[in-house]
Amino acid sequence: MPNPTAPTVQMFGLVDSRPTQAAQRFFKERRATVTFVDLRRKPIAAGELRRFVERLGAAALLDTESRRYKDLGLAYMRLADDEIVERLLANNGLLRLPLVRFGNSFTAGPAEATWKDWLVGTAK
Numbered sequence: 001m002p003n004p005t006a007p008t009v010q011m012f013g014l015v016d017s018r019p020t021q022a023a024q025r026f027f028k029e030r031r032a033t034v035t036f037v038d039l040r041r042k043p044i045a046a047g048e049l050r051r052f053v054e055r056l057g058a059a060a061l062l063d064t065e066s067r068r069y070k071d072l073g074l075a076y077m078r079l080a081d082d083e084i085v086e087r088l089l090a091n092n093g094l095l096r097l098p099l100v101r102f103g104n105s106f107t108a109g110p111a112e113a114t115w116k117d118w119l120v121g122t123a124k
Contacts, residue, residue: 006031006032006033007032007033007102007118007119008032008033008034008035008102009027009032009033009034009035009100009101009102009115009118010034010035010037010100010101010102011023011024011027011034011035011036011037011098011099011100011101012037012039012044012048012095012097012098012099012100013036013037013038013039013097013098013099014038014039014040014092014097015038015040017097017098019097019098019109019110020097020098022110023098023100023110023115024036024098026112026115027115030119032119039092039095039097040092043089043092044088044089044092044095044099046085046089049061049085049088049089050085051101051106052099052101052106052108053081053085055104055105055106056106056107056108057081058081058082058084058085058088059081059084060096060108061084061088061095061096061099061108062074062084062087062088062094062095062096063093063094063095063096063097063109066093066094067093068091068093068094069093069094072087072091072094074087074094095108096108096109097109098110100115102115102118105118
């Protein structure tokens with residue numbers, strides 16, 4: 001049974017993604033409630049992606065180290081934010097995972113220091 005006083009985070013990622021697994025473990029160890037969305041089963045909605053883009057910028061969501069990014073030759077292109085968003089919506093392999101939301105705070109990729117700050121702020 002979930003703890004009603006535990007902080008709740010929403011996480012978007014892939015079950016077989018190492019950074020996503022590490023983030024799930026991080027929050028589980030700290031007894032935070034995680035609402036997980038597997039992007040392979042349910043792609044991120046355009047509105048949800050837009051919230052991340054508004055807070056972090058489109059370039060921050062693009063995984064420049066991913067195989068898909070390199071295969072598509074995106075390193076050699078200059079893309080506007082709207083073009084990046086279109087590519088992210090079309091291809092989950094380009095997202096920097098995990099995408100984590102805690103209230104009005106957002107992160108893309110591993111961000112343990114930020115997550116710790118979130119959880120410290122909720123402990124009273």
